[in-house]
Amino acid sequence: MRKGALKKKQRQLEELHLDRREALGxxxxxxxVQGNWDDSLMARGAAEVSEVEAELKTLAAGETPEQDSxxxxxxxxxxxxxxxxxxxxxxxxxxxxxxxxxxxxxxxxxxxxxxxxxxxxxxxxxxxxxxxxxxxxxxxPAPRPPSAxxxxxxxxxxxxxxxxxxxxxxxxxVKDPSEKPAAPAAKPSPATPSPAAAAxxxxxxxxxxxxxxxxxxxxxxxxxxKSPLDALSERLEASESQAKTAAEAAKASAKADAKTEMTAxxxxxxxxxxxxxxTLASAAAAIKTAEEKAARAxxxxxxxxxxxxxxxxxxxxxxxxxIEADAALAAEIATPGAGTAEAAxxxxxxxxxxxxxxxxxxxxxxAVAKIASLEADxxxxxASKAEALNAAEARLKQIEATAKLAEERIAAAxxxxxxxxxxxxxxxxxxxxxxxxxxxxxxxxxxxxxxxxGQIAALRHEIESAPAATPAESGAAETATAESPKEGS
Amino acid sequence: xxxxxxxxxxxxxxxxxxxxxxxxxxxxRTSLSELGQITVEMASDGTFDRQHLSAKATEVVGIDREAxxxxxxxxxxxxxxxxxxxxxxxxxxGTDPGQ
Numbered sequence: 266m267r268k269g270a271l272k273k274k275q276r277q278l279e280e281l282h283l284d285r286r287e288a289l290g291x292x293x294x295x296x297x298v299q300g301n302w303d304d305s306l307m308a309r310g311a312a313e314v315s316e317v318e319a320e321l322k323t324l325a326a327g328e329t330p331e332q333d334s335x336x337x338x339x340x341x342x343x344x345x346x347x348x349x350x351x352x353x354x355x356x357x358x359x360x361x362x363x364x365x366x367x368x369x370x371x372x373x374x375x376x377x378x379x380x381x382x383x384x385x386x387x388x389x390x391x392x393x394x395x396x397x398x399x400x401x402x403x404x405x406p407a408p409r410p411p412s413a414x415x416x417x418x419x420x421x422x423x424x425x426x427x428x429x430x431x432x433x434x435x436x437x438x439v440k441d442p443s444e445k446p447a448a449p450a451a452k453p454s455p456a457t458p459s460p461a462a463a464a465x466x467x468x469x470x471x472x473x474x475x476x477x478x479x480x481x482x483x484x485x486x487x488x489x490x491k492s493p494l495d496a497l498s499e500r501l502e503a504s505e506s507q508a509k510t511a512a513e514a515a516k517a518s519a520k521a522d523a524k525t526e527m528t529a530x531x532x533x534x535x536x537x538x539x540x541x542x543x544t545l546a547s548a549a550a551a552i553k554t555a556e557e558k559a560a561r562a563x564x565x566x567x568x569x570x571x572x573x574x575x576x577x578x579x580x581x582x583x584x585x586x587x588i589e590a591d592a593a594l595a596a597e598i599a600t601p602g603a604g605t606a607e608a609a610x611x612x613x614x615x616x617x618x619x620x621x622x623x624x625x626x627x628x629x630x631x632a633v634a635k636i637a638s639l640e641a642d643x644x645x646x647x648a649s650k651a652e653a654l655n656a657a658e659a660r661l662k663q664i665e666a667t668a669k670l671a672e673e674r675i676a677a678a679x680x681x682x683x684x685x686x687x688x689x690x691x692x693x694x695x696x697x698x699x700x701x702x703x704x705x706x707x708x709x710x711x712x713x714x715x716x717x718x719g720q721i722a723a724l725r726h727e728i729e730s731a732p733a734a735t736p737a738e739s740g741a742a743e744t745a746t747a748e749s750p751k752e753g754s
Numbered sequence: 755x756x757x758x759x760x761x762x763x764x765x766x767x768x769x770x771x772x773x774x775x776x777x778x779x780x781x782x783r784t785s786l787s788e789l790g791q792i793t794v795e796m797a798s799d800g801t802f803d804r805q806h807l808s809a810k811a812t813e814v815v816g817i818d819r820e821a822x823x824x825x826x827x828x829x830x831x832x833x834x835x836x837x838x839x840x841x842x843x844x845x846x847x848g849t850d851p852g853q
Contacts, residue, residue: 289793290786290814297811304802311797314790522818 274497275324281504282317288511289314295518298525310514313507320500577632581639588643592650599654600728657728664724668717675713679706763831771828771837778821785814819844 289310296302789810796802823844827837 283787286787286790286794287783289790290788293789293793293807294786294811294814297808298815302802302804307793307802308797310790311794314794315798318794 270493271324274493275321277497277501278317278321278324282314282321285310285314285317285504285507285511288508288514291518292511292514295514295521298518298521306514310511313510317504574629574632577629578635581632581636584636585639585643588640592643592647595647596650596654600657660724660728664721668721671717675710679710763827763833767834768828770834771824775821775824775828778817778824782814782817782821785810785817789814 289307292310293307296307789807792807792810793802796807823837823841826832826840827834832840
C-alpha cells in the first residue's frame with residue numbers, strides 16, 4: 266500500500282475514532298440526563314471505540330490491518346455474524362489454509378493467538394484428512410451463550426465472536442492452551458446450530474461437497490491478500506452501522522434533552538400561572554373593595570339627598586304655615602273685631618332651629634313646583650278670603666242699613682206712638698197719670714234698643730263662624746234679620 | 755426583537771457571543787470525547803464508575819446550558835448585562851434542566 270493511501274486511511278481512522286468517542290460520550294450523556302444507565306450499551310460503544318483504536322494502533326505500527334479479523338467482522342452487536350460467515354469448521358478444512366496463519370481470521374479464529382491455541386491447520390494436513398473432515402455432517406460449533414460457564418469444545422473458536430455486550434472483546438476468557446485443537450471440529454454440538462446455519466439452513470444442512478461448491482470463488486480470494494481499499498470499505502461499512510447506533514444514542518440523548526427542556530418550561534409555566542393567579546386574586550380583592558366603596562358612597566348620597574328633600578319639604582311647610590299665618594293676620598286686620606286667636610298662628614309643631622337653618626337650602630325642582638302650587642293655592646285662598654271679606658263688608662253695610670231702617674221704623678213708631686197717645690189721650694188720660702205714660706214709653710224704647718243689640722251680636726257671630734258663607738246665604742240671613750225686627754216690633 | 759431586550763445589542767457584543775459560542779462548541783466536543791475515552795477505559799477495566807461519569811456528564815450539561823444561553827442571547831439580541839440577568843434568573847432553583 267502506498268504511503269499516501271496509508272496516511273489517508275490513518276486520517277480516516279482517526280476521524281472515525283474521534284467520532285466514535287464523541288458518540289459514546291453523547292450516549293453516556295443521554296444516559297446521565299435520563300438517569301437510566303445501561304452498562305451493556307456502554308460496553309458496546311466502548312468496544313466499538315476500542316476496535317477503531319486497535320486498528321489505528323495497528324496502522325501506526327506500520328502493519329496492514331488484518332483482514333476480516335474477528336474484531337471487525339463480528340462486532341459486539343452480532344448483527345454481521347451471519348453475513349460474514351461464522352467460523353464453522355467447514356471452512357477450516359475447505360480452504361487449504363497456508364502455514365502463515367494469515368487467513369486464520371477469515372476462518373473464524375478471531376486473532377492469531379488462537380492459531381496456536383487450537384493448532385489450526387497451519388500445520389500441513391493431508392488431503393485425505395481434509396476430505397474426512399468435510400465429509401462430516403455439518404460440524405457446526407455451538408455459539409456460546411453469554412453466561413456459559415461450561416463451554417463446549419468449540420466454544421473457544423466462537424468466544425470472541427459471540428455478542429457478549431456485557432464484556433468487551435478484550436476481556437474474552439482465555440481458554441486452557443492445553444486443550445486439544447482437533448476437539449472443536451471433531452466434537453460438534455448438533456443440538457445447537459450455528460448462526461451461519463440459522464441464516465442459511467440449506468448451507469448448514471448440506472454436506473461438505475455443497476459447501477465446497479459454494480466457495481470456489483472465495484477460495485482464490487482467500488489465497489490472496491485483500492486490497493487495503495476493500496478492507497477499508499468493509500470497515501467503513503461496519504463503521505456506518507456503528508455510526509447508526511451512535512446516531513440512535515444521540516437521538517435518545519436529544520429526546521432526553523427535549524424532555525428536560527419540556528420539564529423546565531412546564532415549571533416556568535406553572536410558576537407564571539401561580540403568579541398570575543395571585544395577581545388575579547389581588548385584582549379581585551381590589552375590585553371588591555372598590556365596589557364596596559362605591560356602594561357606601563351611593564348610600565351616603567342617597568341619605569344626603571333624602572335629608573335635603575326632607576329639609577326642603579319642612580321649609581315649604583314652614584313657608585306655607587307662615588303664609589297662612591300672614592293670611593290669617595291679614596284677615597284679622599281686615600275684619601276688626603275678629604278674634605285674635607287665629608292671628609297668633611304658631612309655627613308648625615316639630616320645627617327646630619336646625620330645620621329652619623336647613624330650610625335655607627335651595628329646594629329642588631319638585632319642591633319649587635310644590636311651592637308654586639302651594640303659592641297658587643294660597644293666592645286662591647287669599648282671593649276667596651278677600652271675596653269673603655268683601656261679602657262680609659257688604660253684609661255689614663246691609664246690616665247697618667237695616668239697623669238704620671229699624672231705627673227709622675222705631676222713630677216712626679215712636680212718632681206714631683206719640684200721635685196715638687194724643688188721640689187716645691182722653692182715654693189714657695182718663696185712666697193713667699202723665700208720669701206713668703212717660704215711664705211706659707221709656708221702657709218700650711229700652712226694649713227696642715236691646716233687641717237691636719242682640720241682633721247685631723248675632724250677625725257678627727254668624728260672620729265669624731261662617732266666613733266663606735255665600736252672599737246668597739248671607740242675603741237670606743239678612744232678610745231674616747230684617748224681618749225679625751218687624752215681627753218683634 | 756428580544757422579549758427582554760431593553761437596549762440594543764452592539765456588534766462587538768454579538769461577535770463576542772459568537773466567538774464564545776464557538777469556544778463552547780469546541781469545548782463540548784472535547785468534553786464528550788473525554789467522556790467517551792473515560793467510558794472506554796472503564797469498559798476495559800470491566801467496571802463503570804457512574805459517579806465519575808456523572809461528574810463528567812454534568813460538565814457537558816453545564817456547557818450545553820451556557821451554549822443555549824448564549825444562543826438565546828444572539829437570537830433575542832440581548833446585551834451582555836441582560837444576558838447576565840437571564841443567566842442569574844435561570845440559575846434559580848427549579849429551572850435547572852440537569853436536575
